[in-house]
Each structure stands twice: as C-alpha cells, then as structure tokens.
Amino acid sequence: MAKKSYRQAINEAIAQEMRRDENVLVWGEDNAGGAGADGEDDAWGGVFGVTKGLYPEFGPERVLDTPISESAFIGAAAGAAATGLRPIAELMFVDFMGVCFDQIFNQAAKFRYMFGGKAVTPMVIRTMYGGGFRAASQHSQCLYPVFTHIPGLKVVVPSSPYEAKGLMIQSIRDDDPVVFFEHKVMYDEEEEVPDDAYTIPFGEANLTREGDDVTIVAFGRMVGFANQAADTLEKDGISCNVVDPRTTSPLDTDTIIECVEETGRLVIVDESYPRCSMASDVSGIVAQEAFKALKAPIQMVTPPHTPVPFAPELEDAYLPDAAKIAAAVRTTMA
Amino acid sequence: MQDKIIPIVMPKWGLAMTEGALTTWSIEEGVEVAPGAEIAEIETTKITNVFEVSVSGPVRRLVASEGETLPVGALLAVVADPTVSDAEIDAYIAEFQANFVPEEDGGDDGPEPETIEISGRSISYLAMGPGEGDVVLLIHGFGADVNGWMFNQPALAEKRQVIALDLPGHGRSAKNVGSGEVAFFGEIVADFIGQKGFERVHLVGHSLGGGVALQAASHPSVVSLTIIAPVGFGREINTGFLEGFLAAKRRKALQPVLEQLVADPGLISRDMLEDVLKFKRMDGVETALRTIISASFDDGSQTIDLRGALASLSIPVTVIWGKADQIIPAGHSEGLPAGVAVEIIPDAGHIPQMEASAKINDLITATLGKA
Structure with a gap:
C-alpha cells in the first residue's frame, strides 16, 4: 500500500475495472490525445490527466476521444449502457452539463422505470466540480444537488483518495446511471490507498x-x-x-x-x-x-x-x- | 563510554505506527530494569499497550514526559551504569536529540512486507530481526493479518529472525483460499518453510492460525510450536462472532462484534474497526472468509478435530488460552496430551497476544528455549 493522489486513485480504479471487464469503456473530450497531440498519442489523459495511461493500455477501441458535443457522447453512453456496455463518459466540467440534460434526466435516469425494471443503464458520468481553482463562474459550480433531485440517478461525491477509488469501482459495477463528482482542487491530495480493488457501498455515510x-x-x-x-x-x-x-x-x-x-x-x-x-x-x-x-x-x-x-x-x-x-x-x- | 549508556526509544507497533503518546510511566528514575520489565503505557491510534524493555540496568533518566506524543524512535529514557556521570548522560541526551531524525510518514526505515509465490498465489510476509539462525513464524487468525502481531514481532525479533505471514484471503496476500480448509493453509505454511529453505522453525499460531500451525508442525524443520486459542480442540465456537464479522458493514455494527475478542472492550479502537472494514471491502475477501467458515464450521460448531495431530507431535508444544475467551472457550485446553504445556492467561480474551503481550512473549520465548 502506498500513498496515492485523488487523481491516481480514480485512474487506478478505472484501469483495474477495465482489466477485469472488457465491457468497461472510457470516452470524453481529450481523454487520450487531445488538442495538440500528434496523431495517436496519450498526450493529455483528460484536462487534469486522470485518464492518462489508459489509451496505451486499452487502445482506441476502448478509450475514445470525442468531439466537443456533450449531448451526443452522453447520449451515446446512455444508449451503450442500455445495450450491455459499461461506459464511463467524462463531461469535463459539470457546468457544461446543461446541454445534455435530456439525455441524462429524461433518458438514462428513466430507462429502468419506463421499461418496467427490465432495462439497466450501467453508465458513469465523471465530471469536475468546485471552486477554489480561479476558474470563474462557468467552471466552478457544485451542481450535485441538481442531479440529486432526479429519481433514477445515483450521485457520488468522494471526499478523499481512498474514498474515490472504492466509490469509483462501485460506480462502474452499479447497474444504474451514476454521476461521479471529482473536485478539481483535490486531484493532488494524497493518502494511503490499497493497490487491490475494493468497493465502498452507496448510501452508507x-x-x-x-x-x-x-x-x-x-x-x-x-x-x-x-x-x-x-x-x-x-x-x-x-x-x-x-x-x-x-x-x-x-x-x-x-x-x-x-x-x-x-x-x-x-x-x-x-x-x-x-x-x-x-x-x-x-x-x-x-x-x-x-x-x-x-x-x-x-x-x-x-x-x-x-x-x-x-x-x-x-x-x-x-x-x-x-x-x-x-x-x-x-x-x-x- | 557511550556503550555504557543505552537509549530506550519509542517502539514501532505495526507498520502504520509513526508516533505514540506516552500516557503513564510505570517506573521512576533510578529503578533497575531487566528485559521484559513494563516501564510505561503507550497509546497509538490503534491501541494502548504496556511497553516492556529489552535491556537491563538502572534507568538513570526519564526523558519523555507523561502525555507527550513522540515519533517512533524518539528517546524515552536512558539506562546507564552507575559509573556514568550525570554530565555524561546529559551530553548523551543532547547528542541523541541533536541527531534524531523522525522517520518519514509511512516509515522508510521500517521493514517492508515482501512477497513470495506459493502454489500460484502471491503470499505477503513481514520479516524482522537478524537474517540467520532459527526462524519464528507467526500465523494470524481468521480475518486478521501481520499487524495482529504488532506487540510480539518486534520484541521477539530483537534476538532472532521473526516472520509474520499473511495467510491467503488476508492482509496483502492473494484472496484465493482454495478449499478454505485448515489443511490447505497448513500446506501453504509448509511450502513457505520449504521454499525458504529454513532448517529450524518455531511456529506460533493464533486461533485459526493455531490450527494451521499445528497442521504445518509435522514439517521436519519445525522444532517447536506455540498455539494460542486454537481451533480444532473442541466443538464449541462463537459462530455469532464469525457471522457478525462478515455481516458488519459499518463501525457501529462491527464494534460489538470485535469487542467479543477482548476482556477489556476499551482496547477496540476506531482505527482497528476502520482497518477491518477496509479489509472487508477488498475484492474477494467476503468469498474467502465464507469459504473458510464453511470448511471448518457447521451449524454453530467446529467440524475439525486436531487433537490427533497434536498427539502425534514429538516437539515442545505450548498451548495458551485467555481465561475470558468468548470465541473459543478456554476449556478446550483441557485433556491435552501429557507433555503439552498449557498456560491460561487471566484477564485476557481471545487475543492475549495483544491484551497480555509481555506474558505471551515470555511464553513464546520459553517454548523456543525448549527446542
């Protein structure tokens, strides 16, 4: 066991679940190459480097860079989840989530209910939130209450690296749509995080x-x-x-x-x-x-x-x- | 001059300990101490325990004061021959303090767990003490790990090599426990001894690990056996504890379960509860623990009988039990073969190696001496 950052803890959780289950996929803006990358590259790993290393290990079929089209790739995640995959879609800043509320609130959150419990939607939306980063009013909000309002969504707000890893693995294995909130100021906070996989159950304070x-x-x-x-x-x-x-x-x-x-x-x-x-x-x-x-x-x-x-x-x-x-x-x- | 002055420093109990609080001194300056003397009570985030010294001589100076929190390795007291002057002691203390550098968080200087591959599984172990001569091998019980020996391993390792194993399904070892039977774990221990090429091994096992040590004791390299509250000597076992241990998902539910392990419930600290919960959250642990339970226990009682295995041994054996054991009754120590030393510890529950560590360390040392 070693000290790991909040960023490393989330990265390790995703990588371990991708190794365990080939249905786990990752996509979002700049998750691999990103702006300025020369062809196939692992230049960015997301704006804060959380997905770095996934592209070289799992390749272009499982780690996808998307255009700046949130409503399309969040909608695609809902559809992919409904048909058997376990996508992890990163919507960089939660502040931008407004453009895909229909896909989240009215589609992903409702599938289980509208199909009489016969459909599951095992998707994770990773997103950054929070102030203190000098990023101004359009990149600093804490919109977890908005998602908490919607029945059918699960909303995770991890408070430390240990918590982040266990809650991320739980999120990926959960059969409902999960919105996973990562505080952008916490990425470099460190604590002891076990190397092996573990889960922390939802709804237990x-x-x-x-x-x-x-x-x-x-x-x-x-x-x-x-x-x-x-x-x-x-x-x-x-x-x-x-x-x-x-x-x-x-x-x-x-x-x-x-x-x-x-x-x-x-x-x-x-x-x-x-x-x-x-x-x-x-x-x-x-x-x-x-x-x-x-x-x-x-x-x-x-x-x-x-x-x-x-x-x-x-x-x-x-x-x-x-x-x-x-x-x-x-x-x-x- | 300097070798006449012996420092007594803050001990390191368990891998995670970086500092301890000296709650009370149980001695005064001028008192003559001998190895095993209890000199203070020290509190860590995990547990409060008596601190026993391994040196002898007059304690000339108590450097640390009661209530003080100090890093591991910090100077607590000084033992020195009466011929050493006070001025020399002052100089020694000043020099010690000037040169003392607390270890980094996480303990770069402390021993690190190592791993070995045994029958396709990664097995983690922690070695302390000199790297040659007789080996003492410590085998923990159900749901525990190497840290369960935090009060025993460092003390025993001052004179010899002491290795604590994480059994499969536990600690940092792989979580696949095969059949989950005591015999399976016994083979892992025997294979460990074989792969390491140890020639003289003293086995020490607790509870489930007591049964495991007993199974492995037929290995030709094993020269003595100390078992604490072992399984396999009777039918009764507190299956409520086992089920509660498995079921508890939060501290509040776990606390009354773990309190059954000790005579003094105050010993079960918040960190201890947190460590158990963290262990239980690991992938594969629940399955491993369930497999172990169903392999050896059924319908509220033990289905394994190791009395025969004990009778067939011709090495020195000591059986230790806490009188207040609420998990496996101390009565199971009755009717054992002649020649087996039986020690009942008053005021201790199922984990006397933590509750009465000084006494248990003495008993283990005595058993080693017979081989």
Missing part, C-alpha cells in the same frame, strides 16, 4: 470524526474542512461528529438522524448554492424527522446565492472553510 456535542454533515471537499474544524474545536472542549454521506443519492438519512439525535445540534457544510441545496435538503429532513432532538437552530455553511466570483479575494471569501465551520458550530453551542 462515513463518520470521519466522532463526538458528542455537534453533528457536522459535509460533502466532498468540505469533509476535509469539517475535520479541520472538528480538530480545532476539540482543543476547546467541543467534540463533533463529522458525517461524510459519500453519496447524495442515495442519502444515508439514518446515520444523519442518529447523529443529530445523539448531539442535538447540526451544522451542514455544502459548497453548492444555498437554495435547493444538500444543505437545505438535509436541513428539511432533520427538521421533519428529528425536530424534537434539536437543542439549537440548524446552521448551514454555504456560499452566498451568487455566481462563483473570479476575483481571488472574492472567491476565497465566497467559499466555506474550516474557520466558518467552527464559527457555525460555536453558534449552535451558544
């Missing part, structure tokens, strides 16, 4: 910290910030549960409710826009199911309801961080 006073539910990159906040607060005598739901759909509401019933206080950390977000969703669920356990109003740590700003100072102020989370926890204790 992970408690990254355990405590008695406050429950923090955080998603994706926010889990790391929540852990930092919990470690700081611990020194001041405030002990926190940190719940990483791992998947927003299915959502492990049982664990969230259990933790809130134990602590009586809840802080939700969500990098997406605050309206119709995971923060508001979890808040609604807890208000409905565990209202009587609450000792203080629920706190939501989210950006404001505005586009992600481009000015670095504004972007930093915009995003949640450990200090904001700690402040919210203290508010619930006041």
Whole structure:
C-alpha cells in the first residue's frame, strides 16, 4: 500500500475495472490525445490527466476521444449502457452539463422505470466540480444537488483518495446511471490507498470524526474542512461528529438522524448554492424527522446565492472553510 | 563510554505506527530494569499497550514526559551504569536529540512486507530481526493479518529472525483460499518453510492460525510450536462472532462484534474497526472468509478435530488460552496430551497476544528455549 493522489486513485480504479471487464469503456473530450497531440498519442489523459495511461493500455477501441458535443457522447453512453456496455463518459466540467440534460434526466435516469425494471443503464458520468481553482463562474459550480433531485440517478461525491477509488469501482459495477463528482482542487491530495480493488457501498455515510456535542454533515471537499474544524474545536472542549454521506443519492438519512439525535445540534457544510441545496435538503429532513432532538437552530455553511466570483479575494471569501465551520458550530453551542 | 549508556526509544507497533503518546510511566528514575520489565503505557491510534524493555540496568533518566506524543524512535529514557556521570548522560541526551531524525510518514526505515509465490498465489510476509539462525513464524487468525502481531514481532525479533505471514484471503496476500480448509493453509505454511529453505522453525499460531500451525508442525524443520486459542480442540465456537464479522458493514455494527475478542472492550479502537472494514471491502475477501467458515464450521460448531495431530507431535508444544475467551472457550485446553504445556492467561480474551503481550512473549520465548 502506498500513498496515492485523488487523481491516481480514480485512474487506478478505472484501469483495474477495465482489466477485469472488457465491457468497461472510457470516452470524453481529450481523454487520450487531445488538442495538440500528434496523431495517436496519450498526450493529455483528460484536462487534469486522470485518464492518462489508459489509451496505451486499452487502445482506441476502448478509450475514445470525442468531439466537443456533450449531448451526443452522453447520449451515446446512455444508449451503450442500455445495450450491455459499461461506459464511463467524462463531461469535463459539470457546468457544461446543461446541454445534455435530456439525455441524462429524461433518458438514462428513466430507462429502468419506463421499461418496467427490465432495462439497466450501467453508465458513469465523471465530471469536475468546485471552486477554489480561479476558474470563474462557468467552471466552478457544485451542481450535485441538481442531479440529486432526479429519481433514477445515483450521485457520488468522494471526499478523499481512498474514498474515490472504492466509490469509483462501485460506480462502474452499479447497474444504474451514476454521476461521479471529482473536485478539481483535490486531484493532488494524497493518502494511503490499497493497490487491490475494493468497493465502498452507496448510501452508507462515513463518520470521519466522532463526538458528542455537534453533528457536522459535509460533502466532498468540505469533509476535509469539517475535520479541520472538528480538530480545532476539540482543543476547546467541543467534540463533533463529522458525517461524510459519500453519496447524495442515495442519502444515508439514518446515520444523519442518529447523529443529530445523539448531539442535538447540526451544522451542514455544502459548497453548492444555498437554495435547493444538500444543505437545505438535509436541513428539511432533520427538521421533519428529528425536530424534537434539536437543542439549537440548524446552521448551514454555504456560499452566498451568487455566481462563483473570479476575483481571488472574492472567491476565497465566497467559499466555506474550516474557520466558518467552527464559527457555525460555536453558534449552535451558544 | 557511550556503550555504557543505552537509549530506550519509542517502539514501532505495526507498520502504520509513526508516533505514540506516552500516557503513564510505570517506573521512576533510578529503578533497575531487566528485559521484559513494563516501564510505561503507550497509546497509538490503534491501541494502548504496556511497553516492556529489552535491556537491563538502572534507568538513570526519564526523558519523555507523561502525555507527550513522540515519533517512533524518539528517546524515552536512558539506562546507564552507575559509573556514568550525570554530565555524561546529559551530553548523551543532547547528542541523541541533536541527531534524531523522525522517520518519514509511512516509515522508510521500517521493514517492508515482501512477497513470495506459493502454489500460484502471491503470499505477503513481514520479516524482522537478524537474517540467520532459527526462524519464528507467526500465523494470524481468521480475518486478521501481520499487524495482529504488532506487540510480539518486534520484541521477539530483537534476538532472532521473526516472520509474520499473511495467510491467503488476508492482509496483502492473494484472496484465493482454495478449499478454505485448515489443511490447505497448513500446506501453504509448509511450502513457505520449504521454499525458504529454513532448517529450524518455531511456529506460533493464533486461533485459526493455531490450527494451521499445528497442521504445518509435522514439517521436519519445525522444532517447536506455540498455539494460542486454537481451533480444532473442541466443538464449541462463537459462530455469532464469525457471522457478525462478515455481516458488519459499518463501525457501529462491527464494534460489538470485535469487542467479543477482548476482556477489556476499551482496547477496540476506531482505527482497528476502520482497518477491518477496509479489509472487508477488498475484492474477494467476503468469498474467502465464507469459504473458510464453511470448511471448518457447521451449524454453530467446529467440524475439525486436531487433537490427533497434536498427539502425534514429538516437539515442545505450548498451548495458551485467555481465561475470558468468548470465541473459543478456554476449556478446550483441557485433556491435552501429557507433555503439552498449557498456560491460561487471566484477564485476557481471545487475543492475549495483544491484551497480555509481555506474558505471551515470555511464553513464546520459553517454548523456543525448549527446542
């Protein structure tokens, strides 16, 4: 076992599944050659190099570069999945997903239901999300709540390299369409990741910290910030549960409710826009199911309801961080 | 001058340990220690355990203070002959601290697991100690791995070569367990001894690994056997534990299961639970564990009987059991052949090698001495 980056963990998961199952294919923009490549080449491996090395190993029949035509290649993935393949389509930035909502929302997500349970759609859409990369408002959004809204889709938001590998393998083996969210700022984060294949089940939250006073539910990159906040607060005598739901759909509401019933206080950390977000969703669920356990109003740590700003100072102020989370926890204790 | 001063440093318990917290000193400055003396309690993210020294002499200085967290290899105390002056000790400590470089995260200096191919499977093992002479071979139990010996292997390896194996289906070894029978694992161990060409091997096995060691003990190179809470000596086994171990998918469900392993439930740490869950998520592990269970246990009891195999051995054998064992009852140690040394450990459950490591290390060492 060695330390691997978030990028390596995802790459290794895909490569191992491609070796195991010849029906697993990869396609997207610049997944292999990309702009500037001289003929058949492994120049890019996606804009952030996540698929690098797959083209030389698996060849042009299983690793395909597509034109800039999201609606076509996402639709093709849905069709390929419905006919027996297990495609992994990369739609570079989740911000661009709007052009293929029909293929995702109305086709892939509905096949199982519309065909009376007789069809499966084992496709994975890999996509990048998140702010902090100085990439401005059209390349920085956290749109996982949009997909969580649609029945028939599974939505994965891994919070670390270990989580990313196990959840990616689970995503590929799952028979439903999965949207897999990779935070672009996390690609170089490292931790111990086993060399062999393993899976992490969907809908099972992970408690990254355990405590008695406050429950923090955080998603994706926010889990790391929540852990930092919990470690700081611990020194001041405030002990926190940190719940990483791992998947927003299915959502492990049982664990969230259990933790809130134990602590009586809840802080939700969500990098997406605050309206119709995971923060508001979890808040609604807890208000409905565990209202009587609450000792203080629920706190939501989210950006404001505005586009992600481009000015670095504004972007930093915009995003949640450990200090904001700690402040919210203290508010619930006041 | 320097050789009269002996440093006592933060031990490395298990591959992942990079630092430990000294919770309490159990000795004071000036106390004379001998090998095996318990001098402190040390807490890691995995477990809290007593730390026993392997040196003798008066402890002249306690360098680390209680509550301090220090990297592996950091100076905890100094043992020195009374003829050594305080000034010399001060100088020694200053020099040690000035030159001390904590190992990098992950442990570049520590022993790394190696692999060997046995009957088409990649088998992982961890070797410690000098590379010649007698070999002590440690065989873990069901669902465990080399790290289960974290309190035993480093201590035993100070004087001899000690190798811990990952059985097939476990740790870093291949997950194909064949028939899953104890005899299959026994052949893997015998093949390991054969391929390595070891001439004198002391086998130490725990639980399922106890049965495995017993099976492999008929190999001509095996000169002694120490088995801890082994399978195969009676019908009863806590199949609720086995099923719970397989079924648990999260820490909360796993905790009460693992707590059955020990007399003191406080020993089951969060990291230990996390490691077991990570192991269980690996491809092939569930199938491997199920195969092992159905090969040796049926309808709530053990279907293997190894008493005959034990009776046929003519090497020194020690059988160790924790009195509070909730997995395989300590009563199974009754009625064993004459000549088999039986040791019952009070206040220990199914894993006395962790709960009472100093005592178990002594018993293993004593058994080695008889061969």
